[in-house]
Amino acid sequence: MTDTTFLVRNARLLGADAADLLIADGHIAAVGTGLAADGARVIDADGLVALPGMVDLHTHLREPGREDAETVETGTRAAALGGFTAVHAMANSSPVADTAGVVEQVHSLGRESGWVDVRPVGAVTVGLAGGQLAELGAMADSRARVRVFSDDGICVSDPVLMRRALEYVKAFDGVIAQHAQEPRLTEGAQMNEGRVSADLGLAGWPAVAEESIIARDVLLAHHVGSRLHVCHVSTAGSVDIIRWAKARGISVTAEVTPHHLLLTEELVRSYDPVYKVNPPLRADSDVQALREALADGTIDIVGTDHAPHPSEAKDCEWAAAAMGMTGLETALSVVQSTMIETGLMGWDAFARVTSTAPARIGRLADQGRPLAAGEPANVVLVDPAHRWNVDPYAMATKGRNSPFAGMELPGRVVATFLRGHPTVLDGARNTPFRGWAD
Numbered sequence: 001m002t003d004t005t006f007l008v009r010n011a012r013l014l015g016a017d018a019a020d021l022l023i024a025d026g027h028i029a030a031v032g033t034g035l036a037a038d039g040a041r042v043i044d045a046d047g048l049v050a051l052p053g054m055v056d057l058h059t060h061l062r063e064p065g066r067e068d069a070e071t072v073e074t075g076t077r078a079a080a081l082g083g084f085t086a087v088h089a090m091a092n093s094s095p096v097a098d099t100a101g102v103v104e105q106v107h108s109l110g111r112e113s114g115w116v117d118v119r120p121v122g123a124v125t126v127g128l129a130g131g132q133l134a135e136l137g138a139m140a141d142s143r144a145r146v147r148v149f150s151d152d153g154i155c156v157s158d159p160v161l162m163r164r165a166l167e168y169v170k171a172f173d174g175v176i177a178q179h180a181q182e183p184r185l186t187e188g189a190q191m192n193e194g195r196v197s198a199d200l201g202l203a204g205w206p207a208v209a210e211e212s213i214i215a216r217d218v219l220l221a222h223h224v225g226s227r228l229h230v231c232h233v234s235t236a237g238s239v240d241i242i243r244w245a246k247a248r249g250i251s252v253t254a255e256v257t258p259h260h261l262l263l264t265e266e267l268v269r270s271y272d273p274v275y276k277v278n279p280p281l282r283a284d285s286d287v288q289a290l291r292e293a294l295a296d297g298t299i300d301i302v303g304t305d306h307a308p309h310p311s312e313a314k315d316c317e318w319a320a321a322a323m324g325m326t327g328l329e330t331a332l333s334v335v336q337s338t339m340i341e342t343g344l345m346g347w348d349a350f351a352r353v354t355s356t357a358p359a360r361i362g363r364l365a366d367q368g369r370p371l372a373a374g375e376p377a378n379v380v381l382v383d384p385a386h387r388w389n390v391d392p393y394a395m396a397t398k399g400r401n402s403p404f405a406g407m408e409l410p411g412r413v414v415a416t417f418l419r420g421h422p423t424v425l426d427g428a429r430n431t432p433f434r435g436w437a438d
Contacts, residue, residue: 004024004025004026004420004421005022005023005024005025005029005037005039005040005041006021006022006023006024006040006041006042006043006417006420006422007020007021007022007023007035007036007037007040007041007042007043008020008021008022008023008043008045008050008379008381009035009042009043009044009045009046010044010045010046011045011048011049011050011381012047012048012049012050012347013031013050013371014049014050014051014346014347014348014351014371016347016348018033018046019031019032019033020032020033020034020035021035021050021371021379022035022037022040023377023379023417023420024037024040024420025420026376026377026419026420026421026435027374027375027376027377027420028371028372028373028374028375028376028377028379029373030373031371031372031373043381043415045381045414047383047385048381048382048383048414049347049381049382049383049384050371050379050380050381050382051083051347051350051351051354051355051371051379051380051381051382052351052355052356052367052368052369052370052371052378052379052380053083053084053085053086053355053367053368053378053379053380053416053417053418054082054083054084054085054086054331054332054354054355054380055084055085055086055087055354055355055358055359055362055364055367055368056079056084056086056087056088056303056304056306056328056331056358057088057148057177057229057301057303057358057361057362058088058090058152058177058231058232058257058303058304058305058306059075059079059087059088059089059090059304059306059328060075060089060090060092060305060306060307060308060324061075061076061087061089061090061093061106061118062075062093062308063075063093063106063109064093064094064095064102064105064106064109065093065094065095066093066094068310068398069308069309069310069313069398069399070308070397070398070399071398072089072106072109072110072112072113072118073109073112073113073115074396074397074398075087075306075308075328075397075398076110076113076114076115076116076118077113077115077396077429078306078326078328078329078395078396078397079115079116079328080115080116080416080418080423080424080429081328081329081395081396081413081416081424081428081429082328082329082330082331082332082413083331083332083380083382083413083416084116084328084380084416085116085117085367085378085379085380085416085417085418086116086117086118086119086359086362086364086367086378087116087117087118087119087328088119088120088121088148088362089106089110089118089119089120089121090121090150090152090153091120091121091122091123091128091149091150091151091152092123092128092151092152092153092154093106096123096126096127096128097120097121097122097123097139098122098123098125098126098127098128098134098135098139099134099135099138099139100135100138100139100141100142100144102120103120103122103139103142103144103146104142104143104144106118106120106144107119107120107142107143107144111436113432114418114423114432114433114434114436115418115423115429115432115433116418116423117364117367117418119144119145119146119147119148119362119364120139120144120146121146121148121149121150121152121177122134122135122136122139122140122146122148122149122150123149123150123151124136124149124150124151124156124161124165124176125151125156125161125165128151128153130151130154130156130157130158130161131161132161133161133164133165133168134149136149136165136168136169136174137168137171137172140169140172140174141172146174147172147173147174147175147362147363148174148175148177148229148361148362149165149169149174149175149176149177150176150177150178150179150231151179152177152179152231153179153278154179155178155179155180155181155182155183155213156176156178156179157182157183157213159216159220162176162178162216162217162220163220163223163224166220166221166224166226166227166228167224167226169226169227170224170225170226170227173227173363174227175227175228175229175253175361175362176226176227176228176229177229177230177231178213178214178217178228178229178230178231179231179232180210180211180213180214180217180230180231180233180238181209181210181213181278181279182208182209182210182212182213185206185208185209185212186205186206186209188203189203189204189205189206189209189280190202190203190204190205190276190280190318190319191203191204191205191265191268191276191280191281192204192205192207192265192268192280192281192282192283193205193206193207194265196265196266196268196269197265199269200268200269200271202268202318205279205280207234207235207236207237207238207282207286208237210233210234210235210237210238210279211235211237211238211241214230214233214238214241214242215241217230217252218241218242218245218250218252221250221251221252222245222248222250222251225251226251227251227252227253228250228251228252228253229252229253229254229255229361230242230252230253230254230255231255231303231305232255232256232257232260232279232303232305233254233255233256233260233290233293233299234256234260234279234280234282234286234290235279235282235286235289236285236286236289236290238254239289239290239292239293239298239299242254242293242298242299243293243298246298253300253301253357253361254298254299254300254301255299255300255301255302255303255358256290256293256294256299256301256302256303257302257303257304257305257327258302258304258327258330258331258334258335258338259277259281259305259325259327259334259403259404260279260281260282260286260287260290261287261290261291261294261302261334261335261338261339262287262334262337262338262404263275263281263287263403264281264282264283264284264287265280265281265282265283266284267281267403268280268281271318273314273315273316273317273318273321273322274314274325274401274402274403274405275403276318276321276322276323276324277305277307277323277324277325277403278323278324291338291339291342291344292344294339294344294345294353295339295344295345295349299353300353300357300358300361301353301354301357301358301361302331302335302353302354302358303358304327304328304331305324305325305327306325306327306328306397306399307323307324307325307326307327307399307401308324308326308397308398308399308401309322309324309399309401310398311400314400314401324401325401325402325403326392326395326397326399326400326401326402327402328397329395329396329397330390330402330404330409331354332354332382332411332413333388333409333410333411333412334404334409335350335353335354336350336384336409336410336411337409337410337411340384341410347384355367355368356368366378366419376419376420377417377419377420378417378418378419379415379416379417380413380415380416380417381413381414381415381416382411382412382413382414383411383412383414384410384411385410386410386411386412387408387409387410388408388409388412389406389407389408389409390402390404390405390406390407390408390409391405392405396429412427413427414426414427418433419433419435421433421434421435
């Protein structure tokens with residue numbers, strides 16, 4: 001046995017019976033009880049839950065060009081500490097990831113950092129401008145092997161362009177991840193449209209702005225026979241449309257963010273810009289609908305929409321503040337709080353929505369795999385009984401704009417293994433992975 005061999009004793013596999021995991025040479029060598037291995041480093045996992053490494057389909061790493069907010073190094077280190085073994089880096093960097101050259105740069109930066117598997121998301125349109133398609137085929141054929149394309153932050157509002165994008169990605173089994181926001185309905189919008197926006201005198205962001213784009217796009221996806229993914233679903237009406245589409249066999253998947261599972265528009269009464277986000281925080285009835293949809297499979301995955309900002313972009317008046325929240329280091333805890341501790345799902349379903357399904361949507365063959373002998377050792381060990389208070393200044397991300405600051409949340413990542421290498425041990429960062437294959 002080598003120093004890359006670990007024997008994890010008495011872990012609860014997906015919250016079920018306790019078993020041992022033997023990790024060697026980048027894979028799970030054995031699963032069972034009473035396992036032994038000479039020279040292996042032993043981890044006492046009594047009371048811990050073993051899960052497949054989490055996969056985020058929606059991460060803003062900001063690099064290249066916006067390193068004041070985040071870098072691939074800081075963002076992926078935060079991801080590992082949050083229990084992730086893979087993230088998809090969104091395209092709204094500077095320059096935009098709309099060419100093979102830029103996505104290969106992001107891919108290379110991910111390998112240099114070594115904390116998680118970084119898969120770039122390619123832009124749908126050149127410069128995110130919505131005028132013409134970006135180099136979708138070239139990005140798909142690049143070393144980055146892009147399969148997810150999105151103008152996230154900006155809706156592909158032109159229906160002809162959206163149709164062409166859906167048709168184009170069929171050739172390489174890609175998916176268009178749409179930021180569903182009809183721009184004409186949200187001009188000047190500051191928060192969810194409703195009673196609270198009226199009370200505060202802030203321009204409202206109607207639910208129909210999201211729902212109308214989703215309705216259009218599921219029909220387009222059905223028409224051309226392509227894959228559509230809906231980013232950060234936030235309204236009960238959107239859930240109804242997605243449920244309708246799935247019942248008719250339309251190839252649509254959807255995500256919900258941790259913050260939309262927990263927080264409501266009532267927080268905006270504080271005028272604290274940390275709660276300003278796109279799409280906005282909605283009503284409690286929307287939160288409950290989102291939780292139920294995640295539990296019953298209408299919403300497929302949790303995506304963090306991790307969006308770090310420099311302090312000056314948030315420490316200002318509400319109208320001038322940037323939209324976005326950090327989420328990589330709190331995602332597991334928020335989902336445990338809103339979904340597991342409420343009885344809506346167990347750890348097996350947690351693994352489905354945070355690992356198995358996002359890996360499938362992003363076409364990551366070696367992520368989201370079962371914890372079984374012969375599988376890649378992308379594993380996270382979680383202490384579900386642990387409670388902690390969120391301190392944004394103690395986090396690895398550069399962004400301090402956590403909406404959960406000061407909250408007590410459950411769950412702690414004790415260890416994260418990327419291809420058998422421990423990027424996190426004893427709840428703290430260890431060393432990055434350096435064994436990438438060409």
